Amino acid sequence: MGRFWTLVTHLHALAGPSIxxxxxxxxxxxxxESTSKLDDEQxxxxxxxxxxxxxxxxxxxxxxxxxxxxxxxxxxxxxxxxLPQFRGAAFLYEKFVREKLIKKxxxxxxxxxxxxxxxxxxxxxxxxxxxxxxxY
Numbered sequence: 001m002g003r004f005w006t007l008v009t010h011l012h013a014l015a016g017p018s019i020x021x022x023x024x025x026x027x028x029x030x031x032x033e034s035t036s037k038l039d040d041e042q043x044x045x046x047x048x049x050x051x052x053x054x055x056x057x058x059x060x061x062x063x064x065x066x067x068x069x070x071x072x073x074x075x076x077x078x079x080x081x082x083l084p085q086f087r088g089a090a091f092l093y094e095k096f097v098r099e100k101l102i103k104k105x106x107x108x109x110x111x112x113x114x115x116x117x118x119x120x121x122x123x124x125x126x127x128x129x130x131x132x133x134x135x136y
Contacts, residue, residue, distance in 0.1 A: 016071070019078055019079050019082055027039070027043055038090075045089040045092070046089035048093065048097065049092055049097075
């Protein structure tokens with residue numbers, strides 16, 4: 001029975017990096033190489049949300065140490081974000097992040113660019129224009 005629990009513990013320890021990093025890295029590369037925009041949105045949203053979760057976890061570490069099931073809850077949440085059946089990252093981005101941006105910056109700040117994609121004026125400002133990087 002001791003070996004069984006040792007095996008379960010090792011599998012549990014490997015599940016986090018596999019679900020939170022290895023699979024998303026692989027899926028992001030596949031998404032970049034595909035012609036579909038849906039998978040790009042899913043994986044960009046995932047990395048935005050995963051970065052935010054990691055930052056919040058770093059800030060709240062003293063509190064989270066007292067919650068014994070925190071790692072399991074985080075693992076389940078990240079699995080929901082990652083698994084293609086749920087598309088949790090894209091869902092959260094659409095429902096919360098995008099809505100908050102529109103409320104904060106107002107609908108007038110979002111406009112359609114000539115290629116049909118909605119962009120924020122701030123994004124246009126910080127994105128290098130064609131030919132700007134050639135001077136380096």
